[in-house]
Amino acid sequence: MICCSIQVDAASEVDHGLQQAERVCAEGANLVEWRVDSLAEEPDGVKSAQRLLVESPLPSILTCRSAREGGGYEGTETERVSFLEEVGVGAHPPRYIDYELLDYQRSANVRQKVDLVVSHPDQVRSVSTGLILSTHDFDQRPRDLMQRVEAMSSDPACAVAKIAWTARSLRDNLEAFDLLRERSKPTIALCMGDFGVMSRVLAPKFGGFLTYAMAEEGEETAPGQPTVRDLRELYRIDSIRETTKVFGVVGWPVRASLSPIVHNAGFGATGFDGVYVGMPVPPEWEHFKATVGAFLDHQALHLGGLSVTMPHKEHLVRFVQEAGGELDQISAQCGAANTLVVKADGTLQALNTDAPAAVASLAAALEIDVDDLSGKRVAVIGAGGVARAIVAGLLAHQVKVVVFNRTRSRAEQLVADLSSPDVSVGESSELACGCFHAFVNATSIGSPSGDAPDEIPLPDDVHLDHDVAVLETVYAPTPTPLVQLATDRGARIATGEDMFVRQAILQFKAWTGAMPPEGLFAERLASRR
Numbered sequence: 370m371i372c373c374s375i376q377v378d379a380a381s382e383v384d385h386g387l388q389q390a391e392r393v394c395a396e397g398a399n400l401v402e403w404r405v406d407s408l409a410e411e412p413d414g415v416k417s418a419q420r421l422l423v424e425s426p427l428p429s430i431l432t433c434r435s436a437r438e439g440g441g442y443e444g445t446e447t448e449r450v451s452f453l454e455e456v457g458v459g460a461h462p463p464r465y466i467d468y469e470l471l472d473y474q475r476s477a478n479v480r481q482k483v484d485l486v487v488s489h490p491d492q493v494r495s496v497s498t499g500l501i502l503s504t505h506d507f508d509q510r511p512r513d514l515m516q517r518v519e520a521m522s523s524d525p526a527c528a529v530a531k532i533a534w535t536a537r538s539l540r541d542n543l544e545a546f547d548l549l550r551e552r553s554k555p556t557i558a559l560c561m562g563d564f565g566v567m568s569r570v571l572a573p574k575f576g577g578f579l580t581y582a583m584a585e586e587g588e589e590t591a592p593g594q595p596t597v598r599d600l601r602e603l604y605r606i607d608s609i610r611e612t613t614k615v616f617g618v619v620g621w622p623v624r625a626s627l628s629p630i631v632h633n634a635g636f637g638a639t640g641f642d643g644v645y646v647g648m649p650v651p652p653e654w655e656h657f658k659a660t661v662g663a664f665l666d667h668q669a670l671h672l673g674g675l676s677v678t679m680p681h682k683e684h685l686v687r688f689v690q691e692a693g694g695e696l697d698q699i700s701a702q703c704g705a706a707n708t709l710v711v712k713a714d715g716t717l718q719a720l721n722t723d724a725p726a727a728v729a730s731l732a733a734a735l736e737i738d739v740d741d742l743s744g745k746r747v748a749v750i751g752a753g754g755v756a757r758a759i760v761a762g763l764l765a766h767q768v769k770v771v772v773f774n775r776t777r778s779r780a781e782q783l784v785a786d787l788s789s790p791d792v793s794v795g796e797s798s799e800l801a802c803g804c805f806h807a808f809v810n811a812t813s814i815g816s817p818s819g820d821a822p823d824e825i826p827l828p829d830d831v832h833l834d835h836d837v838a839v840l841e842t843v844y845a846p847t848p849t850p851l852v853q854l855a856t857d858r859g860a861r862i863a864t865g866e867d868m869f870v871r872q873a874i875l876q877f878k879a880w881t882g883a884m885p886p887e888g889l890f891a892e893r894l895a896s897r898r
Contacts, residue, residue, distance in 0.1 A: 370399035374590040406441030431463035457486035499528030536564035549575035620678035635885035682754035703761040705754035724762030726871035730863035743767040751811030752779040803832035815849035
């Protein structure tokens, strides 16, 4: 189930909260959690909370979270329990009351009063409200995690056990999944923060009782909550089941990645049993190796493949080589790959779909066949993983490539590694020679999320006209400064979105054996602008 958390801090916010509840009900939420931390301390707090329960379009969880566990309630426990008791025994009680394990354990008086409000799973009582015993750690994985889980699961009054902690890496999610698989009663196990988003999306795969969502961007009640709409429409959470294969984009950062948008749409359109999520992994090799290795070893995760973006493309090649896997020709040649395929027998394959996508995009911009690129002169700006792949792809079609980079030694290393008479290092002054058929920006210059969003990687006096093509590898919802310059001067343009779509289609086919419906990926990107 999807539970949407809505915070109502004052009586003046009740109407807005109910409006939000109506909207998320229409979007597919199953429950509403009314967070009344501050409302409980207002003079008319009971009356306002009762109105929320009476007029809620969905079954409700009533939560008054203490400041000790990340909430806003700062009153006494006696007053908090009295508030919950008065609201809970009204004519329209909540379906569940959420109460923190540690506060519940501290006082026999508190336990007695809470037990009056809730029903007991092992008793026949007229009370209809269930108790969610919860525990949270906003700093790290609790050292006594298993003891807390056992205390909640073994308490007779506990209808649902809830554990949430801030993930310090993606690997924390695997422990949350194991807690769900080994549950002895209905359980919510979630990781908070950017590292924990996948625990929220994949909760149904491992039997989670529910997952939490926010009503709209910026109104999360815990770090990492997606919106109800994203859970339903982007991740297709209703289709996730135990057998669902998991795919994702590994990079640092990945929050702005468009890959989940296209691949999840492709899975839905083709009926493929898969889901695709963001997987932020810090830039060091050790983080990449530990995370991908743990995901592959966790058999219940059913990892089917990965998109790999900066700064891990070279790490992927190393990982697959050390695992005894297979590299495609471009990956082996340039030392960088952007796609991991996990085959049915568990063996690994690394592919580079950036290279063929870039070559196809450039040929399309020049309005020629890929084979007709032979002999063309192309300037590639950059010497990182993207540049390596594109240069290798162009060399495979006998293109004359000149590499330009702010740090010349990196460009020289790229040329030495690829070892072809058709590639050389250029000086920046040569960019304006008027002798290139195309320019490729393989840097992050011009990226809205980069360090130089307003800069152009070409000099102002560069020759651009209708006979020249510009390939921008940065994908952005609006024209980058380079694309705007090329447009103004009448050059032919291949955008980052065009290249992105082409490489994503190749990834999708490698994972599923099928092609997505024609035009679907481009349409989904356009709808997100």
